[in-house]
Amino acid sequence: MNPFLAWMTLSRLGAGVAFMAWAASLPWVLQEWGLTGAEAGLVQTAFNLAYAVSLLGSAWAADRLGAARISANWLAAAAFLLCALFARSLGSALTLFSLLALMLGGGYAPSLMLAAAASTVRGRGAAVGWTLAGASIGYFLVIALAPALIPRWGLTTGWLGLCLAPFLAAICGSLAARAMPPPPDPPQNASPAPDARLSAVFFSRDSLLLTGGYAFHCWELLGLWAWAPAFLTLTLSAHGLAPVATGLLAAGALHLTGAVSTLLGGAASDRFGRRLVLVVLALAGEACSFTFGWLGDAGAAVLVAAAALYGFAALGDSGVLSAAMADAVPAPLLGRILALRSICGFGAGALAPLAFGAVLDLTNPGSAPPQTWGWAFALLGLGGLGAALCAWRLPDPRRLKRRRS
Secondary structure (H helix, E strand, O other): OOHHHHHHHHHHHHHHHHHOHHHHHHHHHHHHHOOOHHHHHHHHHHHHHHHHHHHHHHHHHHHHHOHHHHOOOHHHHHHHHHHHHHOOOHHHHHHHHHHHHHHHHHHHHHHHHHHHHOOOOOOHHHHHHHHHHHHHHHHHHHHHHHHHHHHHHHHHHHHHHHOHHHHHHHHHHHHHHHOOOOOOOOOOOOOOOOOHHHHHHHOOHHHHHHHHHHHHHHHHHHHHHHHHHHHHHHHHHHOOOOHHHHHHHHHHHHHHHHHHHHHHHHHHHHHHOHHHHHHHHHHHHHHHHHHHOOOOOOOHHHHHHHHHHHHHHHHHOHHHHHHHHHHHOOHHHHHHHHHHHHHHHHHHHHHHHHHHHHHHHHHOOOOOOOOOOHHHHHHHHHHHHHHHHHHHOOOOHHHHHHHHO
16 A cells, blocks of 8 residues: 555544444433434434535536545544533534534545546555545444443543544545655546536536435435444343443444455445446345344344345445446546535435435334334435345446447
8 A cells, every 4th residue: 555545544444433423322322312213313314414515516516626634523522522622412412413414424535536546547446445445444433432431431432532532533634635646547438527617518418317326325324323333232232241342342343344344345436347346235235224123133143244244235336336437537526526426425425314214204103212112223224225236227338349340
């Protein structure tokens, strides 16, 4: 791994800790603040919507100013510090975690653009996969650390302990921008494209299918990330596991496997084609969504294994979708296309935690903590189905080769 990619991976790790802090804290927020499932989901929905707005602005600006100039976001560290110090209720959490999301989104699309620009076409899937894997390791760390920090020290002190991570993200992002190597491939269509072409590129068949697939992917993934840690923590605790052990198992199953899947998915798409990998992973994620929530009584080993498979399938296509979009879109328009894709994807995905929480309330009337989770997770499976259909409609590389020959 070159120095640029190493710094970028570390930067995404730090950002990942802040991104998953609310979801990692849900078991204690539900109990200490007395929130309903819908109220807790509403905070995550507001977070995701604010993140989408931030992605739109930062990706758009990256085309105009250069991705390297905005890859690090020191404001995210300050925003997370405010969350730790002042989030005490539903209203304050809605405001402060939305502010955190606005700051965090500034680094996502620029980091993907820098990773794509620093790699060859043949290695693009792997490079983007490394960038996303860093975030997955950050997700693992926060979910693993939360059961050790929060029950002992409380929400405020626990969140303060996690505040170092976004500062790490800002420092490493700055170092990555300085270590950016020259593009290994000659730039294609490098001259600035007129804005009139933006709509034509965005509404092209491949762009629409990839954007639609990303929206369905976000619905499943953001719902999973928001609620699976709480499901695993509560269910594994009911099986007699200690809080620290439940955190480590939940984090490892959901996010270390996700880190591996982004690496393997990206490398596999470089070798076997984006379309095939997208279809296989989307169908696997759909199957996991329809079964995972019903496994609460199956035993800890079965539940952790199912969570590992779920985390692998749900995240594995993330880097492939980004690499495929970079393949399909002229480089001067990539930031703006990613911005439009992000607002569509995170806009749809933002609703998933709220919808999940509402179904959880409907299927568990008066039950605290919830006992029936299967219907809520099944709702997320619609995202996997939609993503598979969009990927299936993409051009088959083998047919394109035959036509060209």
